[in-house]
Amino acid sequence: MEPAQPADREPAHRTPPEGQPPVDPVPAGADPAAPVPPGEPALVESADSAARTPGEGGGAVETGEHPAPPPAADAGRSERSPKDMAISLLVLLVPIALLLAFYRGFLGGDQPAVVDPAPALDSARAANAFPVTQPEGLGDGWRVVNAGFRTTEGGATLRLGYLTPEGRGAQVVQSDVPAERLLPAELTDEGQPQGQTDLGGRTWQLYTARGNEQALVLLEPDRTVIVVGDARDNELRTLAGSLR
Numbered sequence: 600m601e602p603a604q605p606a607d608r609e610p611a612h613r614t615p616p617e618g619q620p621p622v623d624p625v626p627a628g629a630d631p632a633a634p635v636p637p638g639e640p641a642l643v644e645s646a647d648s649a650a651r652t653p654g655e656g657g658g659a660v661e662t663g664e665h666p667a668p669p670p671a672a673d674a675g676r677s678e679r680s681p682k683d684m685a686i687s688l689l690v691l692l693v694p695i696a697l698l699l700a701f702y703r704g705f706l707g708g709d710q711p712a713v714v715d716p717a718p719a720l721d722s723a724r725a726a727n728a729f730p731v732t733q734p735e736g737l738g739d740g741w742r743v744v745n746a747g748f749r750t751t752e753g754g755a756t757l758r759l760g761y762l763t764p765e766g767r768g769a770q771v772v773q774s775d776v777p778a779e780r781l782l783p784a785e786l787t788d789e790g791q792p793q794g795q796t797d798l799g800g801r802t803w804q805l806y807t808a809r810g811n812e813q814a815l816v817l818l819e820p821d822r823t824v825i826v827v828g829d830a831r832d833n834e835l836r837t838l839a840g841s842l843r
Contacts, residue, residue: 716746716759723748728755729775729822734841740764741838753780761828761838769828769838778816778823782806785825786814798840815839 716733723731728750734741745760754776761769774781782790786808793805798815806814806827814827815835826839 711742711744711762713742714744714746716743719746719748719757719759723755723757723773726750726755729773731757731773732824732842733759734761734771734838735843736841737838738764751776753777756781763828763830763834763838765831765834767828767830767834769826769830769835771838771842772825772827773822775822778818781823781825782816785827790814792816796836798836799842803839 720731720733723729726748741764742762743759744762746758748757749755754774756772756774756776759771761771763769772781772785776784786806790806790808793807796803796805796815801817804816804818806816808814808827810829812827812829813832813835814825816826817824817839824839824842826835828835830838
């Protein structure tokens with residue numbers, strides 16, 4: 600009688616299926632993959648212990664991984680209609696329009712910058728290069744927009760720029776630069792005499808000037824005065840006649 604064997608010990612001989620010869624276990628230390636000697640049946644691996652090589656046997660291998668689902672459409676993203684775009688644009692334009700109206704109506708955004716001509720007049724008088732006159736008695740609609748005095752090697756020049764009541768430009772130029780050099784520089788080569796006119800007890804020469812401008816020229820021994828601009832003839836006459 601053989602001694603009792605441990606429960607976890609494999610039996611010496613596996614019981615083959617009915618009708619099959621007994622199968623000897625693989626000897627200890629033997630390679631299970633080694634070829635079976637002729638005449639001996641090969642060990643049959645159980646379906647649970649043998650792992651299939653992927654792709655063999657024509658069967659698909661279950662890896663546990665699944666293809667990523669297609670990205671879901673952004674629920675918050677939608678096509679904006681032209682009406683929505685117009686409303687958005689209107690919301691932006693309304694504040695801009697209000698700011699522009701405030702700038703023009705209350706801050707005088709459309710009004711040109713007005714300057715004080717006194718420093719330029721004082722500099723010209725201090726230089727004592729020629730007699731200096733300035734407009735006097737002009738209405739409130741006349742505004743000085745630029746004023747400057749400059750001395751060069753050829754002489755000194757005083758300029759006073761005005762905006763007329765009709766919103767046009769006019770300039771008073773006083774200089775001791777010789778007239779034959781001053782007139783072409785101020786009126787360009789297009790400046791041509793067109794006759795004479797009396798203003799304030801003085802005789803002025805009428806000249807054409809650049810573009811749509813016209814000029815009144817006063818020729819004196821020690822200076823030349825030019826009133827030029829695109830202002831109307833009556834405004835130029837008013838400006839020239841106001842010089843004192």
